[in-house]
Amino acid sequence: MSVASEVSGRPQAATDLLFSRKAKKQRNMGQILRWMVLFLGGLIMIAPIAYMISTSLKWPHEVYNVNLIPEEPTIENYTYVLEDGRFYGWFVNSIIIALITTVSNLFFDSLVGYTLCKFRFPGRQIVFIAILSTLMIPTEMLVIPWYMMSQSFGWLDSYWGIMFPGLMTAFGTFLMKQFFESVPDDFLEAARIDGLNEFQIWWRIAMPLVKPALAALAIFVFLGNWTAFLWPLIVTNSVEMYTVPVGLSGFGDEVDVAWELIMTGAAISTLPTLIVFLIFQRFIIRGVVMAGLKG
Amino acid sequence: MADLSLKKLTKAYGQVEVLHGIDLDISDGEFVVFVGPSGCGKSTSLRMIAGLEEITGGEIWIDGRMVNNLEPKERDIAMVFQNYAIYPHMTVRKNIAFGLWNAPMSKSEKSARIEEVARVLDMDNLLDRKPSQLSGGQRQRVAIGRAMVRNPAVFLFDEPLSNLDAQLRTQMRLEIKKLHQKVGNTIIFVTHDQVEAMTLADRIVIMKDGFIQQIGTPEEVFHNPVNAFVAQFIGAPSMNMLEATGNGQDLSLRNGEKLPLQVTTLTGQKLLVGIRPDDLVLHPETPLITGNISVREPLGSETLIYVSSSHGEIVARVPGKDAPRVGEEVHLGANPDSLHVFDAESGAALV
Numbered sequence: 319m320s321v322a323s324e325v326s327g328r329p330q331a332a333t334d335l336l337f338s339r340k341a342k343k344q345r346n347m348g349q350i351l352r353w354m355v356l357f358l359g360g361l362i363m364i365a366p367i368a369y370m371i372s373t374s375l376k377w378p379h380e381v382y383n384v385n386l387i388p389e390e391p392t393i394e395n396y397t398y399v400l401e402d403g404r405f406y407g408w409f410v411n412s413i414i415i416a417l418i419t420t421v422s423n424l425f426f427d428s429l430v431g432y433t434l435c436k437f438r439f440p441g442r443q444i445v446f447i448a449i450l451s452t453l454m455i456p457t458e459m460l461v462i463p464w465y466m467m468s469q470s471f472g473w474l475d476s477y478w479g480i481m482f483p484g485l486m487t488a489f490g491t492f493l494m495k496q497f498f499e500s501v502p503d504d505f506l507e508a509a510r511i512d513g514l515n516e517f518q519i520w521w522r523i524a525m526p527l528v529k530p531a532l533a534a535l536a537i538f539v540f541l542g543n544w545t546a547f548l549w550p551l552i553v554t555n556s557v558e559m560y561t562v563p564v565g566l567s568g569f570g571d572e573v574d575v576a577w578e579l580i581m582t583g584a585a586i587s588t589l590p591t592l593i594v595f596l597i598f599q600r601f602i603i604r605g606v607v608m609a610g611l612k613g
Numbered sequence: 614m615a616d617l618s619l620k621k622l623t624k625a626y627g628q629v630e631v632l633h634g635i636d637l638d639i640s641d642g643e644f645v646v647f648v649g650p651s652g653c654g655k656s657t658s659l660r661m662i663a664g665l666e667e668i669t670g671g672e673i674w675i676d677g678r679m680v681n682n683l684e685p686k687e688r689d690i691a692m693v694f695q696n697y698a699i700y701p702h703m704t705v706r707k708n709i710a711f712g713l714w715n716a717p718m719s720k721s722e723k724s725a726r727i728e729e730v731a732r733v734l735d736m737d738n739l740l741d742r743k744p745s746q747l748s749g750g751q752r753q754r755v756a757i758g759r760a761m762v763r764n765p766a767v768f769l770f771d772e773p774l775s776n777l778d779a780q781l782r783t784q785m786r787l788e789i790k791k792l793h794q795k796v797g798n799t800i801i802f803v804t805h806d807q808v809e810a811m812t813l814a815d816r817i818v819i820m821k822d823g824f825i826q827q828i829g830t831p832e833e834v835f836h837n838p839v840n841a842f843v844a845q846f847i848g849a850p851s852m853n854m855l856e857a858t859g860n861g862q863d864l865s866l867r868n869g870e871k872l873p874l875q876v877t878t879l880t881g882q883k884l885l886v887g888i889r890p891d892d893l894v895l896h897p898e899t900p901l902i903t904g905n906i907s908v909r910e911p912l913g914s915e916t917l918i919y920v921s922s923s924h925g926e927i928v929a930r931v932p933g934k935d936a937p938r939v940g941e942e943v944h945l946g947a948n949p950d951s952l953h954v955f956d957a958e959s960g961a962a963l964v
């Protein structure tokens with residue numbers, strides 16, 4: 319278009335050209351600004367990870383230097399942490415707890431969310447609000463009742479004790495309920511006519527249709543439990559029952575925290591979260607694309 | 614295959630009654646179409662028959678059984694939904710197989726049955742595709758296949774063609790009719806499109822505001838509409854309605870024109886005289902309507918002309934050849950036998 323107006327050479331065309339150049343320039347400025355903001359955001363997010371890895375490669379005497387590149391890089395910390403039998407045990411604990419909790423959340427959150435979304439029964443709204451209201455109570459307030467409960471049931475210092483508060487979450491229930499809203503009732507009615515019972519309708523028809531939501535929930539729950547600190551710290555006593563974050567915090571003593579070891583453990587423990595994310599993000603991205611097509 | 618009866622069927626959502634006592638008997642193998650404007654209760658009736666909607670009052674009988682308290686799967690029905698409702702995460706084969714969920718058949722019997730249905734619907738080559746790889750018409754076919762596969766006593770269709778484009782709609786309409794002739798199951802078909810109703814039905818049930826207006830063959834409802842609503846709803850373009858006043862043995866139109874009548878009216882009774890666009894002729898011996906053409910719509914062999922007259926806008930269907938032009942003055946007349954007379958207040962036909 320701009321070529322054509324240049325050739326024609328009429329004054330009108332010239333101003334067109336001027337305007338379009340100006341507009342282009344403004345567009346470029348906007349673009350640059352956007353890139354800069356994104357770049358800064360990226361930097362802010364990457365910095366702690368970079369420092370984590372950097373610190374894990376430093377000798378203890380260098381830990382408090384802020385330089386990103388270690389003067390004498392070493393993998394000594396990794397050898398130490400991996401050879402220390404305790405870390406391996408904590409890792410297994412964390413995996414077991416995060417996996418069971420994730421599966422449990424995927425099952426129960428979506429079961430309850432589905433019921434609240436697709437069935438009309440007296441008290442439905444009250445149940446929903448009751449579940450939602452638990453979102454407003456912070457974990458810090460809940461640990462004391464949880465602890466008392468665990469103590470009286472003998473759940474202290476056990477997997478069950480660590481897991482039970484998170485086996486179902488209000489957030490997950492809410493998320494799944496919202497996603498089930500997007501499943502048309504016609505599918506469920508068609509299945510009802512086909513002769514599936516209500517559980518089969520949920521499991522075979524509704525659940526496959528909300529896979530993106532399940533993937534997102536899986537990531538949230540897994541990460542949340544993998545990094546959980548306060549409650550596992552409180553409910554566990556024996557070193558063998560520690561999870562990774564609890565165990566790591568105990569490297570070193572009160573006076574002399576072994577940051578290089580903590581950072582090494584943290585670096586190793588990001589691996590499972592990366593794997594979980596890589597497995598499930600496929601579904602999430604596809605889900606976003608699908609939602610886009612519908613709208 | 615089965616008879617189906619609705620007896621004084623009512624439905625209320627909370628305090629609001631939306632169906633007010635539907636009585637209907639459908640015999641084995643009949644193709645019945647529910648037609649009516651949007652919101653008249655067609656889908657609600659169908660869903661009550663299917664068992665998807667609770668029955669507020671009355672009874673539903675299928676094949677000699679009262680099914681009021683039976684689950685959908687126990688009613689021996691199958692349903693095709695407006696937006697197909699085929700499961701997007703399964704192949705066509707799997708979708709159709711779901712129709713046989715409860716069928717007491719072996720695996721090989723089931724797959725033979727699926728192949729057979731696919732052949733009848735001419736989609737054997739689509740069985741391993743996912744719904745996202747199908748066109749609208751093909752999806753519709755899958756939905757019909759899933760309904761057909763277990764050979765139900767009654768097929769229920771809820772506006773199955775309204776998401777298709779015009780050409781495909783006509784084609785699928787024909788296919789459904791052929792399918793019915795081939796398999797012979799009882800069909801209840803819901804639509805808001807009177808052309809679909811006329812072309813498909815053995816009998817048409819015309820509904821409005823939760824009441825049945827008329828039940829009859831396409832010919833009956835077209836030629837002998839029981840009231841002004843049916844008369845205007847069936848037939849395209851709609852029947853013209855002229856205001857008139859009765860004088861015993863004849864009636865006078867608004868422009869003073871007198872018409873002889875086969876029916877007796879009260880003197881001074883307000884009437885509506887219905888004339889179908891097809892029944893109006895140009896250059897009659899005794900003109901009823903005179904006016905200028907405001908719009909014309911050529912359809913090929915015929916042309917629709919819209920005439921502004923003292924009776925309001927009147928539509929006539931005239932031969933396409935040498936049809937009058939816009940602005941031209943025309944005289945229209947009709948054979949007195951083709952007129953329909955309705956009471957203006959109740960809308961009831963006078964016969």
Ligand SMILES: Nc1ncnc2c1ncn2[C@@H]1O[C@H](COP(=O)(O)OP(=O)(O)O)[C@@H](O)[C@H]1O
Nearest residue numbers: 626631649650651652653654655656657658803
């Ligand atoms: N779930 C519902 N709750 C309240 N009113 C409803 C519900 N479903 C349908 N209706 C009302 O019932 C009437 C009939 O609806 P429907 O059978 O869907 O009409 P249609 O003839 O267009 O299929 C409408 O007035 C509609 O608003």
Ligand SMILES: [Mg+2]
Nearest residue numbers: 655656657772
């Ligand atoms: Mg409807």
